[in-house]
Amino acid sequence: MSVKFSDKAMREYQDLVLRYPEKKAALLMVAHLAQREFGWISRDVMEYIGELLEIPFSEVYDTITFYTMFKQKPMGRYHLQVCRTLSCKLTGAGDIFHHLEEKLGIKDGEVTLDGKFSLLKVECLGSCGTGPVVQINDDYHENLSIERLDKILSELK
Amino acid sequence: MFEKVLTANIEHPDSHKLSFYEKNGGYSAFRRVIKNMSPDDVIDVVKRSNLRGRGGAGFPTGVKWGFVPKSNEKPHYLLVNADESEPGTFKDRLLMDENPHIVLEGTMIGACAIGCNVAYFYIRGEFVKEAKIIETAIGELYSKGLLGKNILGSGYNLDVYVHRGAGAYICGEETGLIESLEGKRGWPRIKPPFPAIEGFLRCPTIVNNVETLACVPLIIERGSDWFKSIGPEMGPGPKLFCLSGHLNNPGVFELPMGVNLRELIYEHGSGIKNGKKLKAVIPGGSSVPVLSAEETDVNMDFESLAAVGTMLGSAGTIVMDEDTCMVDALLNITHFYRHESCGQCTPCREGTNWAERILKKILSGHAEMKDIDLLEEVADHINFRTICPLGDAAAMPIQSFVKKFRHEFEAYITKDVKVGQPA
Numbered sequence: 187m188s189v190k191f192s193d194k195a196m197r198e199y200q201d202l203v204l205r206y207p208e209k210k211a212a213l214l215m216v217a218h219l220a221q222r223e224f225g226w227i228s229r230d231v232m233e234y235i236g237e238l239l240e241i242p243f244s245e246v247y248d249t250i251t252f253y254t255m256f257k258q259k260p261m262g263r264y265h266l267q268v269c270r271t272l273s274c275k276l277t278g279a280g281d282i283f284h285h286l287e288e289k290l291g292i293k294d295g296e297v298t299l300d301g302k303f304s305l306l307k308v309e310c311l312g313s314c315g316t317g318p319v320v321q322i323n324d325d326y327h328e329n330l331s332i333e334r335l336d337k338i339l340s341e342l343k
Numbered sequence: 344m345f346e347k348v349l350t351a352n353i354e355h356p357d358s359h360k361l362s363f364y365e366k367n368g369g370y371s372a373f374r375r376v377i378k379n380m381s382p383d384d385v386i387d388v389v390k391r392s393n394l395r396g397r398g399g400a401g402f403p404t405g406v407k408w409g410f411v412p413k414s415n416e417k418p419h420y421l422l423v424n425a426d427e428s429e430p431g432t433f434k435d436r437l438l439m440d441e442n443p444h445i446v447l448e449g450t451m452i453g454a455c456a457i458g459c460n461v462a463y464f465y466i467r468g469e470f471v472k473e474a475k476i477i478e479t480a481i482g483e484l485y486s487k488g489l490l491g492k493n494i495l496g497s498g499y500n501l502d503v504y505v506h507r508g509a510g511a512y513i514c515g516e517e518t519g520l521i522e523s524l525e526g527k528r529g530w531p532r533i534k535p536p537f538p539a540i541e542g543f544l545r546c547p548t549i550v551n552n553v554e555t556l557a558c559v560p561l562i563i564e565r566g567s568d569w570f571k572s573i574g575p576e577m578g579p580g581p582k583l584f585c586l587s588g589h590l591n592n593p594g595v596f597e598l599p600m601g602v603n604l605r606e607l608i609y610e611h612g613s614g615i616k617n618g619k620k621l622k623a624v625i626p627g628g629s630s631v632p633v634l635s636a637e638e639t640d641v642n643m644d645f646e647s648l649a650a651v652g653t654m655l656g657s658a659g660t661i662v663m664d665e666d667t668c669m670v671d672a673l674l675n676i677t678h679f680y681r682h683e684s685c686g687q688c689t690p691c692r693e694g695t696n697w698a699e700r701i702l703k704k705i706l707s708g709h710a711e712m713k714d715i716d717l718l719e720e721v722a723d724h725i726n727f728r729t730i731c732p733l734g735d736a737a738a739m740p741i742q743s744f745v746k747k748f749r750h751e752f753e754a755y756i757t758k759d760v761k762v763g764q765p766a
Contacts, residue, residue, distance in 0.1 A: 205504040207418070207461075207544060213526030214509050218468070239526075252528035252685075253509035255468045267469075271430045272629055272675050273587035273661055309512065309679050310430040310629075311469055314587035314659065315594045324471035 189234045195223045199238065209239045213249055217256055226257040254308070262297045262304030264342050267321040270307045273314035282318045283307060285332050289339075302342075345573075348561050348581050349554070350597045353441035359476055361483035364444035370489060372563035373448050376455050377497045380563075385456040389559065392567035395578045397434075398424055398515070398552030399628065399657045400732075401645050404559075408549060410539035411457045417546040419459035422524065423450055425466040425473070425553045426508050426515040429628035430679060431659025434583035435553035437595045439466070439473040442557070443480040449556030451490070451501060452563060457549050460500050465520055468509040478505050512683035516731045517550035518542075519685070530687045531731035554583055574600030578645040578655075586612045588662035589619065601644040608639065608662055619664040623748070627656025629676045630736030632743035653743075669748040670755060673740060674702040680737035691734040694725040698741055705755045715752050719745055 191199055198219055203212045216239065220231050227250055236246045250256045257265075268283045283305075287293055290303050297304040313319045316328035320335065327338055357363040364370070376385055390405030411419055423446070427435040438446055454462050464481075466474045481503050484490040492500045511529045513519040519529035521543050542548020558580055562570050571579045582600045584607055586593045591613035598611070604626060608614065615621050621636040626643065632653040634641070641651050648655050663672060681695035701718045704710045722741035725734045745752060 205502075205506075208525070210526035211524060211544070214468075214523065215507060218507055218509065241526075245527075249526060249528055253468070253511050255510035270675070271679050272625075272672060273431055275672075275675050276588045276661075276663065276667065308510075309682055310428055312427045312433050312436055312467065314431050314433050314661070315585060316433075317587065321469060326472070 189224060189228075189230050191220075191223060195219060203239075210241050210245070213239060213241075213246065214253070217250055217253075221256060226260050228258075260297070260301075261306075263302050264322055264339075265304050265306065267306045267308040267311070269309070269311040269313070269317065269319045269321075271310035271314075274311075274317035274319055277317040279318040282320065282330055282332065282335060285335070286320075289336075303339075345581075345599050347597045349438065349445065349557050349583060350442065350595070353437070358441050359443050359480065361444060361480065361487065364442075368564070369444050369560075370448055372560040373451050373455075373489070374495065376452050376563060377495055377499060380455075382456050382458055385452060385563070388567050389456070389562055392558075392562045392570040393577060393579055394555065394558055394562060394570065395645060396552055397554035397558070397582070397657070399429060399630075401578065401655060404551065404555055407539065407551075408453065408456050410537065411547045411549060412540065413458075415458060418461065419457050420543045420546055420548040421450065421454045421457060421459045421462040422517075422520060422543065422548060422550045423462065423464040423553060423556060424515060424517065424520060424550050425464060425470070425477075426512075426520060427470075427553070427657075428467055428512040428515050428683075429630065429657045429659055430676070431587055431625060431628050431661040432585050432657040433587075434585050434595050434658070436470060436473060437583070438553055438557055439470070439476055443476050445557045445560060446553050447477070447480055447484065447503065449559035450503060450551075452559050453549065453551060453556055454501050454503075455499065457547070459549075460502065462501065462503045463506045463524060463543075464503060465506045465508060465514070465524060467514075468507050474505050474507050481505065511685075512679075513685045513731070513733060516733065519731065520550055521548060528685070530685050531733075533730055575642075575644045575646060582643075582658060584611075584643060585657075585659045586662065587660070589616045589664035589667070590614070590662050591616055601642045601647065604634075604639045604641050604643055604660070607643060607660065612662065615662070615664050617664075619666065621662065622665045622667055623663045623669065625661040625663075625740075626658075627654045628659035629661065629679065630732075630739055631656045632739050633747060635747050669744055669751045670702065670706055673744040674699065674706060676740045677702055677737065680733065684733060684737070688729040688731075688734060690725045690728040691737060694721050694734070695737050697721045698725075698737070705752055708755055708758060710756050712753070712756055715745060715749070715756070718752075 202215045206212050232246045236243045318330045320327050352358045386408045394404045395401040514523040514529040518532035523529040538548040584596045596611045624634045645655050677699050681699045684691045684695050686692045722738040726738035
């Protein structure tokens with residue numbers, strides 16, 4: 187499968203590379219754009235990014251695989267990231283995570299069969315005063331109780 | 344009465360907008376700098392203010408700026424460190440959400456001071472909302488001619504760009520951040536050369552924390568004597584303290600540097616949740632040595648905390664009540680550093696894995712007394728033996744938790760407790 191940015195994404199790409207004295211410096215920003223465009227970063231996408239930025243595939247692979255936000259397999263339409271680090275743990279992140287495992291029938295790193303949800307335990311989200319915290323796609327949901335979380339999930343189409 | 348200056352107007356719904364910020368005196372410091380002050384003047388004022396970096400290391404900001412070569416053989420860069428990731432820390436996020444222009448004004452003044460024409464605002468990838476807010480604020484500045492070419496007719500050019508991280512604690516370390524900005528994995532560099540001499544693309548580079556830069560317009564506007572009058576003279580200023588954990592009222596509190604930790608917990612944080620007693624506090628983000636409840640009558644500033652064997656760090660204050668299992672809490676922290684170790688240095692990569700395994704063994708009830716000694720030995724062999732301070736950050740909690748709460752670790756071995764129960 188060959189991958190290619192849409193015209194809109196290509197314009198964004200062209201704007202991004204102009205911000206840096208060297209093309210490779212745009213790699214993280216271009217990878218974010220690619221992930222938004224294609225949903226996840228496959229080997230094909232990495233090769234495509236390498237061609238665009240004129241750097242070898244190995245360098246793209248080296249960088250992409252270092253960062254936890256770049257998905258190397260398709261995840262759910264709603265990607266639930268539960269903060270597990272100390273302040274959230276002290277305020278009940280463990281219960282939130284176990285509830286999600288049971289409710290969705292999946293474990294850490296897995297996707298539901300219908301592809302709607304994926305679940306991931308993550309390290310500190312920088313929202314320690316409002317724990318427990320779950321990031322759903324781009325959005326933070328803070329001060330969560332199991333009831334509030336259930337309500338938020340029920341509203342996701 | 345202490346006057347809030349970093350978070351003075353954040354309750355206002357328009358606090359993030361340029362028009363609101365300017366109406367309240369915003370960008371007058373930048374205008375003064377660009378019209379009437381030389382780079383040396385700016386560096387001098389900031390040096391005299393004794394402003395120390397708010398990201399964790401506490402290095403004097405003016406001194407750091409002074410390290411940048413005066414020549415312009417290579418371009419200079421200013422990088423804003425908004426990779427806020429130290430567990431317990433969430434103050435820079437508040438500034439970006441509610442007062443982005445004070446951070447940008449500080450960035451622009453810093454750029455003038457070090458003679459740079461391009462600055463990058465490196466924001467951790469998870470902060471999608473904050474990246475958008477900063478993008479919008481930068482857009483406002485371009486449309487008002489405060490960024491771009493020939494700013495306010497001064498002949499000075501400055502571009503500021505948002506750059507997003509992608510989930511890696513290590514990129515908050517300044518050389519890790521620079522590597523990441525170059526499109527590589529965030530592997531910290533050996534210093535020297537220091538970034539001020541060779542940083543981004545081998546050019547002179549300054550990396551400053553968000554809150555540090557937010558202090559700068561205030562110092563220009565009100566003077567270094569004003570800044571020094573707040574808290575201890577050798578590390579003064581208004582300070583954002585982050586309170587989290589078992590508290591009735593967690594959150595970010597702007598207070599004078601040097602506020603007493605007990606006042607912070609019991610007045611501002613409204614005390615321990617559910618009427619429990621305090622057991623322990625990590626004062627400066629999860630990497631700094633823990634304090635027991637008895638040690639909390641201490642002022643929250645660089646020197647006072649150093650005197651009791653810990654650090655102000657990022658002022659991420661994590662409070663734990665009497666029911667907290669300290670072995671389990673340490674496992675949580677150690678897991679974090681194991682996960683976030685970049686893998687470059689053997690002591691950190693291997694040591695954090697060893698430490699996590701030993702802690703799990705202790706919690707499982709299958710450990711022996713000598714395992715506690717081994718845990719300490721592993722930590723001692725990480726500390727000061729790595730390129731960057733992540734190694735020390737992993738070692739210091741282990742050393743301090745075991746030293747101060749050894750009886751809890753031993754209780755798992757003498758079978759006095761079950762997993763997850765406090766000793």
